[in-house]
Amino acid sequence: MTEPEMPRVKKAGYDPHGIEEHWAKVWETAGYSKVDESLPKPPFAVVMPPPNITGFLHIGHAMNNTLQDILIRWRRMQGYNALWTPGTDHAGIATQNVVERQLQEEGRGREDLGRTGFVDRVWRWKAESGGTIIRQLKRLGVSCDWERECFTMDADRQQAVREVFVRLYDEGLIYRGERLINWCPRCRTALSDIEVEHEDTKGLLYHIAYPLADDPATALTVATTRPETMLGDTAVAVHPDDPRYNRFIGRQVNLPLTGRTIPVVGDPILVDREFGTGAVKITPAHDFNDFEAGERHQLPRIALFNEIGRISGAADEAQIDPVLYHEIKGAEVGRAREIVVRWLQERGLLVKVEDHLHAVGKCYRCRTVVEPFLSTQWFVRVGPLAEPAIRAVEEGRTKFVPEHWENTYFAWMRNLKDWCISRQLWWGHQIPVWYCRRCDGDNILLAGRTAGTAMTTEGEEVLRIHRDAQPIVASPEPTACPRCGAHALVRDPDVLDTWFSSALWPFSTMGWPKQSDLLTRFYPTSTLVTSFDIIFFWVARMMMMGLKFMGDVPFREVYIHALVRDAEGQKMSKSKGNVIDPLDIIDKYGADAFRFTLAALAAQGRDIRLSEERIEGYRHFCNKLWNANQFLARHLPLLEGSLPPVSSLSLDLADRWLLHRLHELIGSVTQALEEYRFNEAASALYQFVWHEYCDWYVEIVKNRLSSDASREQRQAGVTLLCLGLDTALRLLHPFMPFITEEIWQQLPHHGTSLMVAEWPKADPGWQAADAASSMGLLMDLTRATRDLRSDLEIPSHKSIRLVLRTSSDNDDRAIDAVMPYLAALTRAEHVTSGQRLDRPSPAAVALVGGIEVHLPADDLSVFAARQQKLQRELDKVEQELARVDKKLSNPDFLLKAPEEVVTKEREGHARLMDTRTKLLQHLERIEHLLRPV
Numbered sequence: 001m002t003e004p005e006m007p008r009v010k011k012a013g014y015d016p017h018g019i020e021e022h023w024a025k026v027w028e029t030a031g032y033s034k035v036d037e038s039l040p041k042p043p044f045a046v047v048m049p050p051p052n053i054t055g056f057l058h059i060g061h062a063m064n065n066t067l068q069d070i071l072i073r074w075r076r077m078q079g080y081n082a083l084w085t086p087g088t089d090h091a092g093i094a095t096q097n098v099v100e101r102q103l104q105e106e107g108r109g110r111e112d113l114g115r116t117g118f119v120d121r122v123w124r125w126k127a128e129s130g131g132t133i134i135r136q137l138k139r140l141g142v143s144c145d146w147e148r149e150c151f152t153m154d155a156d157r158q159q160a161v162r163e164v165f166v167r168l169y170d171e172g173l174i175y176r177g178e179r180l181i182n183w184c185p186r187c188r189t190a191l192s193d194i195e196v197e198h199e200d201t202k203g204l205l206y207h208i209a210y211p212l213a214d215d216p217a218t219a220l221t222v223a224t225t226r227p228e229t230m231l232g233d234t235a236v237a238v239h240p241d242d243p244r245y246n247r248f249i250g251r252q253v254n255l256p257l258t259g260r261t262i263p264v265v266g267d268p269i270l271v272d273r274e275f276g277t278g279a280v281k282i283t284p285a286h287d288f289n290d291f292e293a294g295e296r297h298q299l300p301r302i303a304l305f306n307e308i309g310r311i312s313g314a315a316d317e318a319q320i321d322p323v324l325y326h327e328i329k330g331a332e333v334g335r336a337r338e339i340v341v342r343w344l345q346e347r348g349l350l351v352k353v354e355d356h357l358h359a360v361g362k363c364y365r366c367r368t369v370v371e372p373f374l375s376t377q378w379f380v381r382v383g384p385l386a387e388p389a390i391r392a393v394e395e396g397r398t399k400f401v402p403e404h405w406e407n408t409y410f411a412w413m414r415n416l417k418d419w420c421i422s423r424q425l426w427w428g429h430q431i432p433v434w435y436c437r438r439c440d441g442d443n444i445l446l447a448g449r450t451a452g453t454a455m456t457t458e459g460e461e462v463l464r465i466h467r468d469a470q471p472i473v474a475s476p477e478p479t480a481c482p483r484c485g486a487h488a489l490v491r492d493p494d495v496l497d498t499w500f501s502s503a504l505w506p507f508s509t510m511g512w513p514k515q516s517d518l519l520t521r522f523y524p525t526s527t528l529v530t531s532f533d534i535i536f537f538w539v540a541r542m543m544m545m546g547l548k549f550m551g552d553v554p555f556r557e558v559y560i561h562a563l564v565r566d567a568e569g570q571k572m573s574k575s576k577g578n579v580i581d582p583l584d585i586i587d588k589y590g591a592d593a594f595r596f597t598l599a600a601l602a603a604q605g606r607d608i609r610l611s612e613e614r615i616e617g618y619r620h621f622c623n624k625l626w627n628a629n630q631f632l633a634r635h636l637p638l639l640e641g642s643l644p645p646v647s648s649l650s651l652d653l654a655d656r657w658l659l660h661r662l663h664e665l666i667g668s669v670t671q672a673l674e675e676y677r678f679n680e681a682a683s684a685l686y687q688f689v690w691h692e693y694c695d696w697y698v699e700i701v702k703n704r705l706s707s708d709a710s711r712e713q714r715q716a717g718v719t720l721l722c723l724g725l726d727t728a729l730r731l732l733h734p735f736m737p738f739i740t741e742e743i744w745q746q747l748p749h750h751g752t753s754l755m756v757a758e759w760p761k762a763d764p765g766w767q768a769a770d771a772a773s774s775m776g777l778l779m780d781l782t783r784a785t786r787d788l789r790s791d792l793e794i795p796s797h798k799s800i801r802l803v804l805r806t807s808s809d810n811d812d813r814a815i816d817a818v819m820p821y822l823a824a825l826t827r828a829e830h831v832t833s834g835q836r837l838d839r840p841s842p843a844a845v846a847l848v849g850g851i852e853v854h855l856p857a858d859d860l861s862v863f864a865a866r867q868q869k870l871q872r873e874l875d876k877v878e879q880e881l882a883r884v885d886k887k888l889s890n891p892d893f894l895l896k897a898p899e900e901v902v903t904k905e906r907e908g909h910a911r912l913m914d915t916r917t918k919l920l921q922h923l924e925r926i927e928h929l930l931r932p933v
Contacts, residue, residue: 016589016738037516042080043522045083053089057140060564062598077733085144087505089502092498093425156511157504161496165473173384190375190423191364201357201358204353206225209348209349210279220279228333228337234262234294242278251264333371379418382544409539426495430491437488439484462493506528506546507550512549563608564610566611590738592736592740593622596682597617604676622736638715654701658693663762665684668684689728693724693725777817788845801856804831811849811850867923867926881909884905884909
């Protein structure tokens with residue numbers, strides 16, 4: 001590691017921008033986050049959930065990576081060999097869409113370049129723009145081992161993907177088959193479930209008569225949202241226990257607008273007797289539930305639509321009325337629906353149409369409505385992989401935090417369907433499968449030569465492979481057919497689902513399938529930090545692949561962080577205009593304030609409500625820390641360049657209390673981090689720094705330094721100030737790395753950087769319960785006196801006289817212990833205490849335990865004036881409360897006003913109620929001020 005540069009000259013105020021840029025460069029140049037796997041330190045490993053190379057830093061990335069960085073910096077300071085591997089995901093469909101849009105602007109399409117040319121173009125784009133999000137993450141302060149940065153399509157990851165695919169295929173866990181999949185007609189590819197976004201859409205529910213074949217006067221009425229797919233129906237289903245219909249089971253109905261009859265079947269799984277008419281059509285080639293029902297009843301599948309979402313010539317087997325077929329052939333979904341509805345109306349088969357709200361799936365990239373599509377795809381047989389992954393969590397080998405997310409994991413894992421892993425894209429891991437043109441010539445559809453296309457050795461491009469073709473699965477690439485020896489091989493054109501390569505991430509990033517010291521030392525990883533929405537899509541698949549290929553779980557613990565919402569609890573979205581841009585926030589408030597806010601709000605099991613006001617509040621916390629250091633810096637010359645050991649100092653009450661609180665703070669912060677209670681750790685640090693170190697200890701030492709105390713006493717105060725700040729900075733560093741490093745470098749210290757400094761250890765020898773008790777009394781007496789000052793509106797700079805009436809010898813001893821501080825903190829020129837003192841009158845009075853605190857007043861008029869002022873304030877609050885109450889009790893307002901407006905009014909009502917309570921308390925205290933205690 002190289003020596004860091006010396007910090008720059010301090011400025012009058014805290015400027016996070018220059019400081020953050022400086023230390024980010026220093027840390028990376030010095031290599032503090034690099035890992036040497038040969039070191040004997042205990043390992044701690046985290047792999048970054050790889051963001052898409054198309055992406056920009058959003059609030060979810062900021063939350064996720066801030067929490068990871070807190071963990072990695074903390075463990076590094078604890079002496080662990082802390083490995084945080086960064087990386088990015090090739091993001092198949094998202095990246096392909098980005099480059100396709102660029103080509104469209106140039107008046108071209110990917111076909112103009114051909115596969116090889118298009119893939120080269122994507123690689124060039126990746127080299128120029130794909131690292132944007134990594135640069136943005138560095139601005140957030142994340143401390144990864146950047147020299148180990150991985151990409152899900154770099155050479156090592158490609159080798160791992162091929163190896164896994166071949167092994168799974170050889171074991172019969174990967175197969176090629178015809179199934180119903182999510183299909184985007186615009187992108188012309190299969191989609192995973194997570195790539196389909198469902199939106200509630202106002203639609204129509206069509207009630208259609210299906211006449212019985214042997215009794216056309218009798219008909220079953222079927223309800224459907226998609227009348228156009230009825231042309232591909234192969235059955236009508238009713239509930240076997242439904243007395244309205246179960247007598248029809250086994251009979252045939254005439255399928256309207258076709259020349260076919262289809263059976264009536266009983267299916268208690270598919271049919272909900274309470275929905276629609278209680279009779280539903282089964283279209284196995286165009287609905288996922290219908291596909292499963294078709295499997296149960298061995299029904300044929302009739303695919304109506306082609307890859308671009310239009311009625312295809314392959315729909316001949318549907319036996320559509322010839323005139324209708326002529327009109328509807330080639331129509332897209334919406335047009336086909338209009339035609340079918342019109343034909344049904346003209347023939348009296350459309351019973352009724354009613355409004356219906358239903359979820360419509362759309363492609364997450366292009367927003368095209370997704371079609372269930374019958375297609376030949378590659379699948380992973382997940383059952384044998386899921387069983388050990390379930391057991392691993394049941395046995396506690398991997399634990400979820402919070403624990404209740406295990407239920408979500410189990411619910412998904414115990415109801416798994418085989419995983420469709422093929423995508424009809426050009427960008428991605430091309431499947432390591434080949435076909436022989438001699439053996440499978442009739443099953444391979446090729447295109448003619450086109451300039452720039454990816455050709456076979458015979459100059460043709462592969463378009464489609466028939467489901468009956470015999471695959472040759474191999475790695476590395478075969479040169480000849482193992483069956484006939486021919487060299488005329490063509491490669492399967494599909495690529496793998498992005499999640500396939502991501503599923504290998506914990507071990508592929510460590511060099512697998514090659515064996516390495518890194519893999520031996522750091523697998524399984526320690527912690528995965530991620531969000532709940534990808535527990536199945538990523539977490540579960542990593543579990544399955546890790547157990548299969550490494551024989552162990554990929555991580556010991558999975559921390560599921562909350563969703564970040566706006567201040568009103570709404571999900572952030574561009575359409576709502578409530579998105580908080582992390583980069584804008586960092587520019588405005590600095591990365592430290594932003595990071596600390598996220599951590600402070602990261603309570604387990606609760607979504608986060610984030611607002612600029614909260615971030616600005618923690619920006620003030622940065623200033624508080626900075627100002628404490630500025631105060632200390634003025635007095636460092638007292639130490640003459642060295643920090644004396646605490647054991648050599650003569651400690652007073654406040655000093656012993658500070659050491660006691662530091663001991664407690666170290667323990668509470670460390671335990672909170674061990675339990676992933678980031679908010680509790682942040683809260684403890686905030687409370688200590690602001691309300692104890694700054695508000696109390698610094699104020700006490702100020703008085704000591706400005707008094708006639710001895711040099712030794714003043715040196716002790718400055719030494720304890722340094723020790724307290726140094727400890728706080730170490731504990732704060734994982735949360736606020738930049739400002740803590742900048743301040744630490746200005747303190748007396750050992751070592752090159754706070755980033756690799758030692759994490760504090762709690763010392764039981766610092767415990768001082770007596771000092772804590774006495775300081776608690778001092779704080780209570782000071783607060784009570786300050787409240788009385790406020791009640792009497794006595795300016796803070798004006799000296800006062802205090803009378804403390806005690807009720808026991810213990811009270812007297814307790815006051816004696818704090819008396820040296822009390823006068824200074826309350827600005828009291830004279831303090832009298834004792835058990836039998838006369839009560840001054842008139843005076844403001846407060847009780848602290850058994851101690852009466854009397855603040856004499858000049859005359860009664862001051863109380864009356866204060867009472868009148870408080871009453872006027874209370875009247876205003878009561879008027880505003882009445883206005884808000886009236887609005888919130890109005891049903892029309894609650895029904896018609898936007899949810900965020902109602903929420904804002906309710907929050908305003910809560911604030912007014914709080915203000916009202918405080919005013920009433922003040923008034924009550926004023927009323928009792930002159931009464932005898």
